[in-house]
Amino acid sequence: MTATKIVIVTDTHLIEPDGILHGLDPRARLDACIRDINTHHGDAALCLFAGDLTDDGSDAAYENFHAAIGALDLPWRLLIGNHDHRERFRQSFPETPVDDNGFVQSMAETPAGAFILLDTVNPGAHHGAFCEARAAWLDAALERCTGRKVCLIMHHPPFEIGIPSLDRIRILEPDLLRGVIENHTNIRHMFMGHVHRPVSGSWLGIPYTMLPATNHQVVLDLENEDPIYFSHNHPGYGIVLMDDERVVVHTQDPMEEAAADNRR
Numbered sequence: 001m002t003a004t005k006i007v008i009v010t011d012t013h014l015i016e017p018d019g020i021l022h023g024l025d026p027r028a029r030l031d032a033c034i035r036d037i038n039t040h041h042g043d044a045a046l047c048l049f050a051g052d053l054t055d056d057g058s059d060a061a062y063e064n065f066h067a068a069i070g071a072l073d074l075p076w077r078l079l080i081g082n083h084d085h086r087e088r089f090r091q092s093f094p095e096t097p098v099d100d101n102g103f104v105q106s107m108a109e110t111p112a113g114a115f116i117l118l119d120t121v122n123p124g125a126h127h128g129a130f131c132e133a134r135a136a137w138l139d140a141a142l143e144r145c146t147g148r149k150v151c152l153i154m155h156h157p158p159f160e161i162g163i164p165s166l167d168r169i170r171i172l173e174p175d176l177l178r179g180v181i182e183n184h185t186n187i188r189h190m191f192m193g194h195v196h197r198p199v200s201g202s203w204l205g206i207p208y209t210m211l212p213a214t215n216h217q218v219v220l221d222l223e224n225e226d227p228i229y230f231s232h233n234h235p236g237y238g239i240v241l242m243d244d245e246r247v248v249v250h251t252q253d254p255m256e257e258a259a260a261d262n263r264r
């Protein structure tokens, strides 16, 4: 059975062109990622960006992101994260679908089923939120998908992952989201950004994948609440292969030049 390929990129953290963030050039990192995707995964049905598109939510950063993504050969859809600014994002990407309340939430259809894109941003804060309006929208979206499996993708995790510095900026009040999820049986997989690390497991019986960022990573510190320790560890993005039976998630380092050469 031929699988549908979906690419997931997260936490690109762009700033102004040529700017350096945590010792790295986020635009150069995103450009390398897009080159790798175009070279090896141009057959993917869709590329999803799971938030923190920019580091500072500035117009200059969104312009920089806009310029970078112009090189991507795939159809793409964008989510926002805690480092984004919802209004400036919507001005920069007015074609992005939003729900009736202006949250950056929508569905993306693929040959392997629908992805539901959620907005977990809590303006002015780094921790995430999921309010009654967003929960009602998700409940209706899942209801419309009754009888077929869907994937959820959001920026913030709604549960603790055992890294205290990240757990304090998760969705702090996840009960509304939990209630909607527990009200449906058709969610096959969840994807998240925010943690700048590869993490996998299950929540409420649903498998999930969290992916590395393209710029700076987060150190595995299971002890301290503060600060968040960043590193120059390997960047990564996700390649998802899906059919009726399988969800397979590969993580690829776009800077892995030697291996990339071998594949050509």
Ligand SMILES: [Fe+2]
Pocket: 011, 013, 052, 081, 083, 194, 195, 196, 213
């Ligand atoms: Fe981030």
